[in-house]
Amino acid sequence: xxxxxxxxxxxxxxxxxxxxxxxxxxxxxxxxxxxxxxxxxxxxxxxxxxxxxxxxxxxxxxxxxxxxxxxxxxxxxxxxxxxxxxxxxxxxxxxxxxxxxxxxxxxxxxxxxxxxxxxxxxxxxxxxxxxxxxxxxxxxxxxxxxxxxxxxxxxxxxxxxxxxxxxxxxxxxxxxxxxxxxxxxxxxxxxxxxxxxxxxxxxxxxxxxxxxxxxxxxxxxxxxxxxxxxxxxxxxxxxxxxxxxxxxxxxxxx
Amino acid sequence: xxxxxxxxxxxxxxxxxxxxxxxxxxxxxxxxxxxxxxxxxxxxxxxxxxxxxxxxxxxxxxxxxxxxxxxxxxxxxxxxxxxxxxxxxxxxxxxxxxxxxxxxxxxxxxxxxxxxxxxxxxxxxxxxxxxxxxxxxxxxxxxxxxxxxxxxxxxxxxxxxxxxxxxxxxxxxxxxxxxxxxxxxxxxxxxxxxxxxxxxxxxxxxxxxxxxxxxxxxxxxxxxxxxxxxxxxxxxxxxxxxxxxxxxxxxxxxxxxxxxxxxxxxxxxxxxxxxxxxxxxxxxxxxxxxxxxxxxxxxxxxxxxxxxxxxxxxxxxxxxxxxxxxxxxxxxxxxxxxxxxx
Ligand SMILES: Nc1ncnc2c1ncn2[C@@H]1O[C@H](COP(=O)(O)OP(=O)(O)O)[C@@H](O)[C@H]1O
Ligand SMILES: [Mg+2]
Numbered sequence: 001x002x003x004x005x006x007x008x009x010x011x012x013x014x015x016x017x018x019x020x021x022x023x024x025x026x027x028x029x030x031x032x033x034x035x036x037x038x039x040x041x042x043x044x045x046x047x048x049x050x051x052x053x054x055x056x057x058x059x060x061x062x063x064x065x066x067x068x069x070x071x072x073x074x075x076x077x078x079x080x081x082x083x084x085x086x087x088x089x090x091x092x093x094x095x096x097x098x099x100x101x102x103x104x105x106x107x108x109x110x111x112x113x114x115x116x117x118x119x120x121x122x123x124x125x126x127x128x129x130x131x132x133x134x135x136x137x138x139x140x141x142x143x144x145x146x147x148x149x150x151x152x153x154x155x156x157x158x159x160x161x162x163x164x165x166x167x168x169x170x171x172x173x174x175x176x177x178x179x180x181x182x183x184x185x186x187x188x189x190x191x192x193x194x195x196x197x198x199x200x201x202x203x204x205x206x207x208x209x210x211x212x213x214x215x216x217x218x219x220x221x222x223x224x225x226x227x228x229x230x231x232x233x234x235x236x237x238x239x240x241x242x243x244x245x246x247x248x249x250x251x252x253x254x
Numbered sequence: 255x256x257x258x259x260x261x262x263x264x265x266x267x268x269x270x271x272x273x274x275x276x277x278x279x280x281x282x283x284x285x286x287x288x289x290x291x292x293x294x295x296x297x298x299x300x301x302x303x304x305x306x307x308x309x310x311x312x313x314x315x316x317x318x319x320x321x322x323x324x325x326x327x328x329x330x331x332x333x334x335x336x337x338x339x340x341x342x343x344x345x346x347x348x349x350x351x352x353x354x355x356x357x358x359x360x361x362x363x364x365x366x367x368x369x370x371x372x373x374x375x376x377x378x379x380x381x382x383x384x385x386x387x388x389x390x391x392x393x394x395x396x397x398x399x400x401x402x403x404x405x406x407x408x409x410x411x412x413x414x415x416x417x418x419x420x421x422x423x424x425x426x427x428x429x430x431x432x433x434x435x436x437x438x439x440x441x442x443x444x445x446x447x448x449x450x451x452x453x454x455x456x457x458x459x460x461x462x463x464x465x466x467x468x469x470x471x472x473x474x475x476x477x478x479x480x481x482x483x484x485x486x487x488x489x490x491x492x493x494x495x496x497x498x499x500x501x502x503x504x505x506x507x508x509x510x511x512x513x514x515x516x517x518x519x520x521x522x523x524x525x526x527x528x529x530x531x532x533x534x535x536x537x538x539x540x541x542x543x544x545x546x547x548x549x550x551x552x553x554x555x556x557x558x559x560x561x562x563x564x565x566x567x568x569x570x571x572x573x574x575x576x577x578x579x580x581x582x583x584x585x586x587x588x589x590x591x592x593x594x595x596x
Contacts (some may be wrong), residue, residue, distance in 0.1 A: 052468055083472060091470035101465035105483050105561045115469035118479060147561035167469060 003066045005030045005171055005202045007098030010060035013046055013226075020046045021058065022226040025109070028171075028204060028219075035213040035234060036206045038223035039249055044206045047223070048173050052093040053086050064093065065170060091119060094164030098176040100156040102148040108135060108159045109144040112166045119167070127166075134162040138192050158192055165196075172196070174205040184194060208253055214238050217245045222246045337531040341522060342538060349538045350518025357435050357507060357514060358500045364440030365500075366493065369447025374477065376452055387448065394445035400506050403438035407431070407510040426493045435507035435514075443500060454485030486558040494551030506589050515539055 007027035008253045013021040020043045036044050049055040050062060062069045070086060072079045081089070103111050111163040112131035116122040122130075135144050138158040148156050157177055164172060174193065178186040190212050197203060197216050207213060212222055218232040222241075230237055230246045240252075241247045281553055341347055375387035394402070410425035458481045466476040508517035523532035556569070568576060 013595075054464055054467060087467070087470045087472050090468055093468070095465075095468040097461060097465065099461055101461040103462065103465070103480055103484075105558075107561075114479065115471065118475055119470045149561060163469070 002030060004028055004063075005065060006034075006204070007063045008047075008060065009062075011047070011050060011057050011062055012059035013043070013055060014052060014058050020226050021050070021057075021060075024223075024228055025045040026221055026228060026231065028202065030202055031200045032202060032218035033216050034202075034204045035220040036204060036223060037208070037210075037213065037220065037253075038229075041224045042223045043157060044223055045175050048175050048204065048206060050096075051171075052090045052095055064089070078125075091115075091167055092170050093170035094172040094175050095165060096157070096160050096164055096172065096174045098179050099126070099179070100148070100153070100160045102156055102160055102163070104148050106167055107145050107147055107164075108140060108151070111148070111159055112163045115163070116166050131162070131166060135159070138162050139188070152185060153181045154188045156188045157181065161189075161192055161196075170202065172201055172203045174203060174207070176206050176208070178207070178209060210238055210250070210254055222249065224249070287289060291525075333534070334528060334531055337526070337528045338534050338538075341528075341532060343409050343534045344522070346518045347515070347539065348524065348533060350513060350515040351543065353513050353518075354501065354504055354515040354539075355543060357432070357439065357504050357512065358497070360436050361439035361443055361504070362497055362500055364436065365443025365447045365496070368441070368444035370451045370482070372444060372448035373451035373455060376448065377455060391445045391448055394442050395449075399438060399442050399503060400509065402442055403434060406437045409434075431507070431510050431512040434510050435504070435512040439500065439504060439507065443496065446496060447493065450496070451485065451489055454487075454489035455481055457488045458484045483558070487555075487562060490551070490555050490558050494547070494554070497547055497551070501543050501547065502540060504593040 004027040006026075008024045008026050010017070011021055011024040024047060036047070038044055046055060051064060053070065056070060065088070068078075069089065070081050072081060072085075084165050097249045102108075103114065106114065109128060111126040113124070114132055116127040116130065117124055120128040132141070132144055135141055138161055140155060140158055140162070141150060143155060143159075146155075148159070151159065161177075177193070178189050181189065186209070190209065193203070193205070193212070194216050205213075205217070213234045220237045221228050222230040222231065222237060222243075222245075224245050230241060230243050237246065238250065241250055372390060375383040376391075378384055387426045406429060408427050412426055416423045416425045416428040455477075461486065462480050463476055466480045467473075471479070504514055505516035507514055508520065511517070519532040519536040523529045526532075553569075
């Protein structure tokens with residue numbers, strides 16, 4: 001069996017005295033769509049941010065593509081990575097935020113080109129070509145010159161997805177990508193994500209869209225209070241939850 | 255009749271189109287109908303007698319009267335206006351104005367660049383950098399510019415030789431009035447620009463830094479490409495004010511013999527004794543310089559506001575053009591309301 005894309009062993013994270021993650025164990029296989037659900041404040045975003053080292057874990061081990069996140073191991077000692085090494089690790093992990101976080105002073109196409117040009121040193125002309133291609137893929141070929149403020153929420157989120165894809169990531173993290181959207185705009189973003197899943201991208205998706213999880217997801221983990229309460233295939237967990245807490249949560253969101 | 259009218263059903267028609275009897279107009283108990291009958295208001299432009307603003311007329315008259323008194327006073331004052339006219343474009347005065355412009359540009363450049371560096375230092379996680387920045391701001395904001403100008407100008411008293419390893423010179427030759435003015439004004443300005451830049455950097459949403467980091471951008475690149483351009487929207491307006499302040503504050507450099515506008519005026523008036531006249535000449539020049547800068551600032555603000563709004567307000571030029579065509583626009587609006595159709 002091949003190495004999993006993400007492996008977490010007893011991942012803990014505290015902010016001062018506040019323990020947010022209390023020992024997360026899970027594995028995300030290559031090419032799968034891994035859904036993370038749970039009540040607000042259960043630590044889903046924090047876990048996602050640990051995966052690309054936007055947060056440093058307090059205890060445990062976390063591997064992406066077989067490499068420790070944020071540390072180098074030599075013998076039995078751990079060395080913290082330098083900023084450059086951390087940045088290099090993040091290049092291969094795309095992230096999509098709840099609030100889009102597009103760069104407002106750049107047009108859609110400039111948003112998508114920025115990282116390839118600045119981080120990978122891709123020539124501008126080639127980066128632009130690729131960016132236009134990606135924007136067309138998410139259905140925004142006619143919006144390449146629009147500033148984020150001129151786009152709807154759904155369009156902004158699709159630009160954000162294109163921006164992450166421009167770095168050719170091997171793993172995509174989605175943190176509630178549709179939670180800030182008007183209901184009628186949710187579908188267009190989920191469609192892009194579905195298409196991405198079909199192309200075989202490994203995706204970790206924090207979401208409250210149970211329909212999407214059931215239909216597209218390969219695994220689903222229910223988190224509460226910083227621990228994994230229940231894990232399994234989405235259809236099993238969603239139709240026949242074994243734990244009382246899962247049942248209580250699902251009855252609220254379904 | 256226009257087709258617009260045909261498409262929009264009138265309230266009266268709509269009420270009658272139902273199969274049953276039309277709605278009964280509201281009638282107050284035992285009296286005539288309250289208000290106009292429903293569905294009878296014609297859909298035309300509102301024509302009403304505007305409110306009369308008597309207060310405005312009175313206050314305008316008072317202010318105009320006071321202005322007239324002021325003009326009268328100046329006409330009777332003992333000012334040789336022909337002297338003002340004569341020196342307005344005198345060579346030394348123009349040269350002084352150019353020097354004022356030059357020292358302002360140079361000191362602001364020094365102030366802005368150093369100020370941004372100080373702001374980034376101040377926000378850095380490195381305690382040495384942030385304390386040094388703090389101490390710098392504390393010192394340069396806490397002492398008067400005039401004192402700082404004299405400190406630089408008299409530096410030769412304590413360091414007679416300027417020596418930085420590969421270059422050595424007599425301090426009096428290095429510390430010319432221009433150098434002293436540049437250091438005095440620029441380093442002082444950096445302290446203020448540091449605070450302005452810090453506020454600008456802090457105004458940028460944290461999500462922006464996170465998005466850039468998640469894409470693999472380094473801290474320095476994130477600052478330069480993502481944070482600072484957005485901080486500019488907050489930084490530029492107060493910097494414009496600093497620029498205009500600097501134009502005027504640079505007149506203090508006359509005290510260390512820098513040949514700027516004010517000193518040029520002083521030199522002439524000490525010869526010709528036309529004190530007030532030269533002060534007026536100098537003031538006119540300062541007004542010209544500050545006005546030109548204000549216009550530049552306006553366009554700079556527009557540039558850095560790009561992407562921040564759906565539509566930018568029109569520039570003055572665009573507004574004038576729009577006003578020239580506004581008659582046509584207004585008649586179109588009326589046509590749509592159904593009164594006039596050309
Ligand atoms: N930077 C931080 N400092 C302190 N507390 C934090 C920080 N980030 C998150 N938390 C806390 O961690 C908890 C979990 O947050 P989060 O991971 O965002 O939950 P979720 O995404 O599941 O809603 C919350 O109680 C939140 O207040
Ligand atoms: Mg969250």
